[in-house]
Amino acid sequence: MEQYSITPLIILLPLAAFLLLGLFGNRFKPLTAGIIATLEMTATTVIAYFTAFSYFTSDRLPDGTFATFTPFDYVWLPLGEKLTFNMGILLDPISVMMLIVITTVSLMVHIYSLGYMKGEKGFQRYFAFLSLFTMSMLGLVVATNIFQMYLFWELVGVSSYLLIGFYYTKPSAIAASKKAFIVTRFADLGFLIGILVYGYYVGSYSFEYSAHLKAIATAGTMIPLALGLMIIGGAGKSAMFPFHLWLPDAMEGPTPVSALIHAATMVVAGVYLIARLFPLFVGFAPDVLHLAGYVGAFTALFAAVIACVQTDIKRVLAFSTISQIGFMIVALGVSTSADPHHGGLGYMASMFHLFTHAMFKALLFLGAGAVIHAVHSNEMKDMGGLWKYMPLTHITFLVACLAIAGIPPFSGFFSKDEILAATFMFSPTMGYLMTFIAGLTAFYMFRLYYNIFWAKPYEVKSGHGGHAHKPHEAPAVMTFPLLFLAAVTCVAGFIPFGNFVSSNGEAYHIHIDKQVAVTSVVVALVGIGIATLMYRGASRKVADGLERGFGFLYRAAVHRFYIDEIYQFVTHKIIFALISKPIAWFDRHVVDAFFDRLAWLAHVTATKIKGLQGGNVQSYAVVFLWGILAIMVALLFITFGVFWLM
């Protein structure tokens, strides 16, 4: 237990860096600020690794699980005798696993940003926000109760908003940041109501369920309701249908931010939430869990189809992220019990995929960032043939593509295989559907890969002043994170992940289901093969033919199935026009007008009577005299009535 007394530093160090850079950032040179943040992140990473090492090497409890530690748990806001809002640190297998994921990716992104953001205006601000985000995300995963989680949940939302809108002079970035914030905030409304319902019926926000099982059992249908509402918040953060629409737009932010927030960490918060509440879901609301699984499966398919036709490389990656998070949710959704041998495999598979996906998706984004850095464009048509110019980026990107496509021995194969095995156990239909989506994943990732690095030879454009602009490999500070993450992607699959994380905490030995593995690899290879056929060469005969052949489907997918338009219609034409406008009219013409009139009345009266306050004592005395006379006359009337006049 003593070795965990430094764990608060994991949160406090990034917070200190945020305060330092946020308040005094402009006193530092840009590079100094970046290095301060990176060093702080290195220290945090070291502490997190140390914590993880001592946690996973400590002895297991007699029942085969790792002990759950809460080194710190302070009552922050007492709400009543029993109900309190606590702030603390909870260490259990998944939170420790998340600590590793977040600190690793965050450190890599910090290092990478030193090169990628070089010379940008607001370099210090950028690193301040990165620190804020890291602090919030770490606070989220070590939360000891739902309320602390919700607090940090909103903080990651805010830092995501700040970072998407980093280029605040660009209208599209502002619109994207607002969209991301409003959509997730809207979904968080469900989360908050869920928390309140849960707290009301159970009387505790703590993740220590065992003490409250009786209250949970007597709450009856209120528990599934509360959990369903919480899942809505998770769906918003994890960009599940129909809240997915903010994530592609969030790509307006700097690319390293997309890698950190919108690929590896924040967007998996919803998955983490479900995993955190997993015992409740399995025990009391299995139907809600399965429903989430169906939504996840639909989202995975939907996003994969859209990813096949997008031409902005970051958008392809964004839809691929949505699709992969769909996989994780499906894996949780198909769990039917807490026993990993009987229906609880999905929990481990989901966490494993979360882990591997964070690494290779961050790698893909950072690779895409290096490409964008080199060609100054996000569009596929400006790329092609880059393998010659950027060998390191090319190799690492290929590794990540193979990993996400599910080709052994890269990490994605192992985690995806577990997910597919879990879905086949739940229902074969679901299994085949997810296998098909895995094939689609392989197809669109290799479409992306070929369009960036092969296809047509790169057209060297003559830049400013006539000298030709040739793309070149990124500086070492940017390629190091790529190489590191590529190395992780190569070996992460061989981590005996089930030993550390499983649905009931006992060690679970991962074994590859041969049938599932062979099927998924064959499907992935077919997907890669089709992509090779269509996009490897410079001519796009097959691709163009297909686009024409499926004209309607193609156009719909390019427009992301018009979901944004539907939202636009619902919000503008229905909500704004029919509800907001009348209310705004009422507010302006009735409520505001009433107070405007009051103010006007006071103003007019003041103008009229301000002459009385002239400062001349004698004029006051005249008024005084008139007052006395009036009172006397009044007294006479009161005393004698009207007869005294006669």
Added chain:
Amino acid sequence: MVPMQYYLLVSTFMLFVGVFGFFTRRNLLTILISVELVLNAVDINFAVFNRYLYPEQLEGMFFSVFSIGLSAVEAAVAIAIIIVVYRNLENIRVSSLNKLKD
């Protein structure tokens, strides 16, 4: 014997002359004189009511003596203030006594 009403008419006249002076004069000294007129009108009333309505008692007389003493004190204080005003402002116009507004 002169009827009581005549005295009262004189005192009423004095009272309103005093009030009028108090309102219209611009000089602190004349305002003070007006105030004295008002006070003296009241003194006359005390004496007259005592003499005509309750001749066997002396409260009215005492009260008018008391009032004369009081007005002397008041005049002394007022004149002292006026002197201070003059030292500060070089005049004793009532319209220049507006420094509290600044």
